[in-house]
Amino acid sequence: MDTGTKGETGAPQWVGLPGGLLTMRRTLLAFWAGLLTVGTGLLLGLLVGPPWAAAAAFWPAALGWGWVLLGRNWRSWRYAERADDLLISRGVLWREQTVVPYGRMQLVEVTSGPVERRFGLASLQLHTAAAATDARIPGLAPAEAERLRDRLTALGEARSAGL
Template sequence: MTSHVVPAGPFDPPDVNWAPVSRKLASARLSMTAIVVGVPAVGGAVAALLSGIVWLWVIPGVFVALGLWAAWLIPRQVRAVGYAERADDLLIRKGIMFRSMVVVPYGRMQYVDVQAGPLARAFGIASVQLHTASPSSDAAIDGLTPVEATRLRDKLASRGEARLAGL
């Protein structure tokens, strides 16, 4: 009996163990979405209630529908984000429908920084941004715990220095 092996696609290289980001990233994104769609939804509901114009209820309805769609989509998006450290490069994958994978060779990294805005700090997450000579590289990993972000920053910086020095 011959077994059929499905070849790995461009987004699933063989022998790669993907590390997921923190689920707190979904909570942070959902909180921001709640603010962005909640304020207009409440404002539209108040306007519809005070004016008595029935068709104005469409406004809060649209924002509630957008909020429900985001509540379904955001956790799926966060589960699709991952990164993998290999011997010579770092892989970052994102996306569900429009997938992307960025491969950053350690020798191309110029510097690595960690960022955390007020909302990210409130949820206990941070982002690691990799900077290369190419201005178009999108090498960022959002939703890391501060400990993991620090570890990754230090490890990537040391690997980048070693590769840049030709070691």
């Protein structure tokens, strides 16, 4: 069965994001929390006094909280390819689902910044005529992002040819 086609029950087949996005975000969180812990501890310890350096314990606590939230956010992202459109779902507290009809797509681009490239990731950005469209799928493997770009571009051209 093709990925994203309707299954036996008629529901779309959702595809979650690979674990590389979660690894990247948690690594960045740990890096910044560690840097802020050391910086806050040294700064407060030298300027105000050693007892105040204990305030730097805020950052490891924020790290623990952020670690859990990043996991929940990562699990909330998913997408599904259907016959006429692409579904993108995300959000933990406020669920958001974007439906992008293939015939409405104007540009499909794959981007990968330096940090994403370091972790072997790429993002897919979909542009439509609507300025407010935020159709983006982050943290894909580059090969999957390119496959999706090529497939969506081909489907978009086929659907818009009839307009």
